[in-house]
Amino acid sequence: MITSIATDMDGTLLNGNMEVSEENRTAMKKAQELGIEVIVATGRSYKEARFALEGTGIECPIIAVNGAEVRDARGEIVQFTAIEDDLAYDLYRRLKDVGVYFEVYTNQATYTDDAEKAVELLIDIVLSAHPDANVEDIRERAKLRIEHGLAKKVNDYEEIIRDTSQHIYKFFVFSTDRELLQRAADRLDGIDGVAVSSSGNENLEITNEQAQKGITLENYLTSKGLSLEDALAVGDNYNDLSMLERVGYSYAMGNADTNIKKAARFETSRNEESGVARAIEDALERSAVK
Known part of the structure; x- marks a missing residue:
């Protein structure tokens, strides 16, 4: 069973209008209701990430600035990794x-x-x-x-x-x-x-060098007693590679670069087609019968 979901934002969770589709929003909320830890992992600052989520009702931990900062669902900093x-x-x-x-x-x-x-x-x-x-x-x-x-x-x-x-x-x-x-x-x-x-x-x-999405996601999940093997990650670009390479259920967006698709185990639809929702649905089905 999937125990955690980490999604990139730009080119992944967000569509061309920089908004979260209703399908993506519904899928993420459903996952939370199932007790799955939902995490946004983005290159954006925390403030920019929260701005993009405004009005969606999605409250979740955010791995911001490519892993340099982690905030809990209340917006409190729980970890940061700065450049010396x-x-x-x-x-x-x-x-x-x-x-x-x-x-x-x-x-x-x-x-x-x-x-x-x-x-x-x-x-x-x-x-x-x-x-x-x-x-x-x-x-x-x-x-x-x-x-x-x-x-x-x-x-x-x-x-x-x-x-x-x-x-x-x-x-x-x-x-x-x-x-x-x-x-x-x-x-x-x-x-x-x-x-x-x-x-x-x-x-x-x-x-x-330690502020990478994959490293930070692994540290965060470990602190929560959650397994990378049962984690889903979805992304579209090179700053997503470190988490796609670590999790058991890695999904490249349909709009992702060819190299990103090669690195991921699975491919979902484009971000304009609510690819995050499709990935969540597919991973839940796969993990239920593994």
Whole structure:
């Protein structure tokens, strides 16, 4: 029997309008009623994740910022894994030297030094899963990142990096210039203590090497006395790989990259077709007869 469910958000739980479908919502609520631990595992900050779940009635633990932070259903931090201060400053300087746009995620907020690029970053994530989506419609929704304070505008990151009260969770790099993005990736190559992943065609996500969805999910389930063998995970992108590789029931979205589909045991439908609900239904059936 499935005892836990972990779902990614963008390109997975959320559709092209960045909303949870009624089918997905119903399936998750049904799972909770069956006593299954339902978890959202996302690259988003906790605040952005909760914003996306607003109005769904879904209250559950959230593995945020790719595993850098875990909050319980009440929103209390139960675990966090930050980048060491000296390493965070080194990463900051490397990215500044390359000249690529990036955001800084901390325990206090998500920061941007360019509001327009903060909007473009979210558009890129959505378009990665929905290439045919209306860009202007997505843009209007993406602007809510700034309007609702989900990403705070600052003039200079250095003060934040040097502020010892702020734990640096993630650097989120974005560029439509593939050569520039590759230069940034090259500058980060081989650095001990960090993990580099992505959640879209034109971004990089840099966290502590222990702040990965799979590692954090495993630690969380262990703390709850739950088995990875009886866990379901569903995702669509490279920052989901670490959890897809660990669980007994791994599902790639129909809109996932080919390599993600190869890594997962099963494939579900696209996020526009409530693929999370289909995965939950399928896994419950499979686990009942194993």
